[in-house]
Amino acid sequence: xxxxxxxxxxxxxxxxxxxxxVGWVSKKRNLGSLLFIDLRDRSxxxxxxxxxxxxxxxxxxxxxxxxxxxxxxxxxVANPNLKTGEVEISVTAIEVINKAKNPPxxxxxxxxxxxxxRLKYRYLDLRRSVMQEKLxxxxxIARAAREYLDHNEFLEIxxxxxxxxxxxxxxxxxxxxxxxxxxxxxxxxxxxxYKQLLMIGGLERYYQIxxxxxxxxxxxxxxxxxxxIDIETSFLEYDEFLSMMEVLIQKMFxxxxxxxxxxxxxxxxxxxxxxxxxxxxxxxxxxxxxxxLDFLHHGVELFAHTPVVRAIVIPEAGDKMSRKQLDELxxxxxxxxxxxxxxxxxTSEGLAGSLATKxxxxxxxxxxxxxxxxxxxxxxxxxxxxxxxxxxxLGALRATLAKRFELIKPNQYEILWVxxxxxxxxxKETKRYASEHHPFTMPLIEDLELLKTDPSKVLSQxxxxxxxxxxxxxxxxxxxxxxxxxxxxxxxxxxxAEIREKFGFFIDALEYGxxxxxxxxxxxxxxxxxxxxxxxxxxxxxxxxNLSGISLMSEExxxxxxxxxxxxxxxxxxxxxxx
RNA sequence: GGAUCAGUGGUGUAGCGGUUAACAUGUCUCCCUGUCACGGAGAAGAUCGAGGGUUCGAUCCCCUUCUGGUCCGCCA
Numbered sequence: 001x002x003x004x005x006x007x008x009x010x011x012x013x014x015x016x017x018x019x020x021x022v023g024w025v026s027k028k029r030n031l032g033s034l035l036f037i038d039l040r041d042r043s044x045x046x047x048x049x050x051x052x053x054x055x056x057x058x059x060x061x062x063x064x065x066x067x068x069x070x071x072x073x074x075x076x077v078a079n080p081n082l083k084t085g086e087v088e089i090s091v092t093a094i095e096v097i098n099k100a101k102n103p104p105x106x107x108x109x110x111x112x113x114x115x116x117x118r119l120k121y122r123y124l125d126l127r128r129s130v131m132q133e134k135l136x137x138x139x140x141i142a143r144a145a146r147e148y149l150d151h152n153e154f155l156e157i158x159x160x161x162x163x164x165x166x167x168x169x170x171x172x173x174x175x176x177x178x179x180x181x182x183x184x185x186x187x188x189x190x191x192x193x194y195k196q197l198l199m200i201g202g203l204e205r206y207y208q209i210x211x212x213x214x215x216x217x218x219x220x221x222x223x224x225x226x227x228x229i230d231i232e233t234s235f236l237e238y239d240e241f242l243s244m245m246e247v248l249i250q251k252m253f254x255x256x257x258x259x260x261x262x263x264x265x266x267x268x269x270x271x272x273x274x275x276x277x278x279x280x281x282x283x284x285x286x287x288x289x290x291x292x293l294d295f296l297h298h299g300v301e302l303f304a305h306t307p308v309v310r311a312i313v314i315p316e317a318g319d320k321m322s323r324k325q326l327d328e329l330x331x332x333x334x335x336x337x338x339x340x341x342x343x344x345x346x347t348s349e350g351l352a353g354s355l356a357t358k359x360x361x362x363x364x365x366x367x368x369x370x371x372x373x374x375x376x377x378x379x380x381x382x383x384x385x386x387x388x389x390x391x392x393x394l395g396a397l398r399a400t401l402a403k404r405f406e407l408i409k410p411n412q413y414e415i416l417w418v419x420x421x422x423x424x425x426x427x428k429e430t431k432r433y434a435s436e437h438h439p440f441t442m443p444l445i446e447d448l449e450l451l452k453t454d455p456s457k458v459l460s461q462x463x464x465x466x467x468x469x470x471x472x473x474x475x476x477x478x479x480x481x482x483x484x485x486x487x488x489x490x491x492x493x494x495x496x497a498e499i500r501e502k503f504g505f506f507i508d509a510l511e512y513g514x515x516x517x518x519x520x521x522x523x524x525x526x527x528x529x530x531x532x533x534x535x536x537x538x539x540x541x542x543x544x545x546n547l548s549g550i551s552l553m554s555e556e557x558x559x560x561x562x563x564x565x566x567x568x569x570x571x572x573x574x575x576x577x578x579x
Numbered sequence: 580g581g582a583u584c585a586g587u588g589g590u591g592u593a594g595c596g597g598u599u600a601a602c603a604u605g606u607c608u609c610c611c612u613g614u615c616a617c618g619g620a621g622a623a624g625a626u627c628g629a630g631g632g633u634u635c636g637a638u639c640c641c642c643u644u645c646u647g648g649u650c651c652g653c654c655a
Contacts, residue, residue: 036614
């Protein structure tokens with residue numbers, strides 16, 4: 001037997017007990033004939049004390065795996081920084097199980113190594129307790145989900161990883177078929193069609209902790225393969241389903257971080273979210289709402305060509321931003337297609353700032369009243385012909401400014417549903433409608449008539465769960481009527497032949513008594529980020545890829561042998577790997 | 580595809596035309612019986628990401644390139 005106890009669990013209650021421990025040498029302090037070793041395993045660290053004049057001690061260095069036998073003793077002076085700080089192990093036998101090279105990074109809670117170094121030596125980085133804690137949180141979220149869903153008669157069912165490529169949406173990762181040269185499997189972007197087929201198959205309640213793949217560019221919160229808690233149900237009405245999912249969210253927060261989520265969750269329509277927060281995933285931990293100043297379009301020269309004039313008010317920030325800092329915000333504005341921002345601040349002498357000289361007294365008074373300004377408030381004003389530029393810009397600004405002015409309290413969680421997204425977006429280039437969510441999304445019943453007259457106005461039975469400004473999940477009620485499904489495909493500009501080619505089996509399936517159904521997918525990675533308080537998705541994935549989609553540790557993707565390519569009937573025509 | 584920031588001992592940083600390339604930490608050797616960020620003495624360790632240019636002289640300025648971070652496009 002390697003061990004009788006876990007290091008981090010030892011307390012004063014164990015005083016006098018004989019224990020056998022294993023672990024890694026986290027730190028040693030050699031005082032000559034007295035040697036202290038911080039011995040680390042997954043549970044934590046305990047100090048072991050070796051009298052080197054009474055015991056022959058093998059060579060011991062950092063990160064060696066060692067085994068000790070000894071007695072749990074009370075320490076003269078406790079170390080309050082350690083869970084086990086009240087005890088130490090007086091060693092009677094010590095043995096090296098395995099040696100270790102000097103690690104390239106410091107293995108401690110605070111390491112000074114940069115992330116790319118840590119990623120290269122991920123297996124060492126994972127020894128740090130702060131990293132392990134994040135994976136513990138991730139596992140606890142999955143466990144909470146399984147417990148809740150199992151308890152509510154959901155079945156955990158696996159769906160294929162080698163699936164059919166269906167164009168539209170994200171790029172697929174393709175897998176060449178050896179048995180069928182020239183044909184490809186696609187890795188699933190989500191198990192969407194399969195889970196709907198499971199509903200048609202009469203399984204009624206399904207879930208899966210599903211790996212999904214999207215061949216798109218990465219971000220701090222986006223990986224090419226990621227995990228969703230994927231859920232689908234039959235015979236639940238919209239509100240019933242959302243309520244059931246709210247309780248799941250509540251349980252996750254309770255089980256993982258012991259935080260009480262108050263139900264029911266707030267709901268905001270997509271349109272309200274955009275108008276009020278400039279985002280479809282608003283961070284509602286702080287205010288900074290958007291204000292409508294469209295009335296300035298008439299009467300202010302600067303806004304003569306821009307009917308959309310919107311503002312955010314940052315309280316007590318009038319003296320906190322220099323002219324230079326305000327100018328820098330214009331860089332942000334340009335990203336959103338807005339040329340520049342105007343600003344105002346209310347001083348004791350009245351309105352000042354870039355816009356002040358362009359306003360008459362009546363307009364100034366109207367602004368002060370309309371925005372309810374107080375002295376030293378800062379107003380940032382975005383203006384453009386198009387709402388779709390102004391609102392997202394101010395949405396982005398409110399997020400960055402909230403961070404800059406520290407308007408966000410730590411350990412605060414604001415959870416809400418954003419619902420009723422438009423069913424379609426209109427692509428001006430191709431002059432076609434595209435599904436905002438996916439083509440199986442149910443429109444709002446009251447908007448069905450609009451499908452004939454103005455499809456762009458049709459809203460859908462969709463919902464996103466938004467937590468602290470992150471989209472932590474999204475779903476919809478699905479179309480179960482094949483007639484309606486055909487109308488949607490037609491609106492998307494798909495011919496019968498195209499429909500047959502892409503979704504034929506699914507269209508067929510719809511005709512055999514499809515139950516009303518709907519579902520959601522929660523982003524497990526995102527949830528883990530939120531609950532472990534990191535804004536880096538790589539922190540909550542054991543072996544993540546960097547922004548170029550490369551694993552710095554195992555160095556995939558890599559080239560393969562000519563034999564492998566030949567077998568797959570694949571010829572590389574461009575690139576260095578061609579030989 | 581685009582924008583932007585950063586590459587200097589193992590690790591993290593400083594230096595920004597002429598330096599013996601500095602500091603911290605880690606590593607190694609010796610001393611130390613109460614340390615817990617142990618302490619003390621000493622040592623080793625860097626072709627300043629790569630290539631080119633400007634210059635009497637480049638870690639420093641310019642160009643190219645590679646690598647990494649962040650963002651935009653993209654992500655039904």
